[in-house]
Amino acid sequence: MQKGSINMFVSDNLGVNASGNLTIGGVDTVVLAKKYGTPLYVMDEDMIRRDCKTFQKSIDTYYDGQGLVCYASKAFSCKEIYRVMQSENMGIDVVSGGELYTAVQAGFDVTKACFHGNNKTTEELNMALDYGVGRIVVDNIYEMEHLNQLAAEKHLTAPILLRIKPGVDAHTHNFIRTGQIDSKFGFALETGEAYEAVKKAISYPNLKLRGLHCHIGSQILDTQGFTAAAEVMMEFIEKLKKELGYEAEDLNLGGGFGIRYTEADDPLPYDAYMEAVAKVINGFCASHDVKRPFILIEPGRSIAAPAGITLYTVGGIKEIPNIRTYVSVDGGMCDNPRYILYQSAYDALVANKAGQPKTEKVTIAGKCCESGDLIGENMEIQPCEVGDIIAVCATGAYNYSMASNYNRLQKPAVVFVKGGEDRLAVKRESLDDILRNDI
Ligand SMILES: Cc1ncc(COP(=O)(O)O)c(C=O)c1O
């Protein structure tokens, strides 16, 4: 890494301009901080669109276009992102009535949506049926029965996938692994539960089993888990065909593609994950009596995270001799809970000194009344002073979408940049927004 140069950035949409300020998608972040205030989320729409196209191209290349890329909108959800997804001909993954409603209100065609969740409420299942969601991903036997009943009441046939736990242990943080038998999501293969679930699903008159789904976890930096899951799922599809005469039309392989948060992460190009999995699927279909299913994938983090940054203003600096220096910013765990949840590492810099070398190591602290409210420890950064703007990189996923109002802090605004222009996508919450539901 050449410190103080463009090479220091974890995402290739970041740069330094003639004023020495950090840019995102060519837009000066210091100007954005002044214009919109801080904390501020900034999303690079050009990069989001580029990465959607990268995944779509892989589907075209390896599956002759017989597949659908569904953006996992839990990573970052607001009306504007669904509009972008609609215009890129993407599908989406939603996990709640809230995400579904937002997508519908944004004009998204939810026949291209997969609706997930291990405990969807009756209201949510009814919404999915009423809006015509294309694939409801059934998680458990109670939900299957319940959905069949709700669909019958509406004289509908609900299109479903079954969520399968393929028994694959992904190499990632314990809280974001989902493919192993000890997971709250889905039907286990090893125990025969998944097989019984398929038998049941095809017997219900008001359910149409379109196929199967699996998702092994998130922020996975190698192909091994993905290829193992693909193999296991294809074997299961073959078994179902042989033994039950049921042939799955869809195979949804989920998301989980890892990204670079810091220099320590070495992710593969997205196409490399896709190529490795396609080799397994295509190889299997060529050597077995199974037709290749329609392939769906659900990238969330890989589309949203690298495209986003968060801008903060430094309000105080506390040097504790021989211990550490705290740099306090005007946000924290309320807008980025990932450090307190997973001790996630981020790259940060002083946006108004982006061209200068990083010579300091600091702890960036949030403003919440919580000692663990940190953005990170031992973070390399330029020397900074009160009033400086700090940028934390690769925060486009699971930051805004996991933000809270703890301490009655207001959620920050979200700005999109595109073609060198900026626009507001989500307004900053006001103090009255905080009171909105108080009686
Ligand atoms: C079912 C499902 N699909 C897709 C995703 C998106 O994962 P990621 O953001 O890691 O791509 C998740 C989250 O882990 C998920 O639970």
Ligand SMILES: N[C@@H](CCCC[NH3+])C(=O)O
């Ligand atoms: N929220 C997690 C990822 C969970 C993925 C959803 N199943 C994160 O911030 O990394």
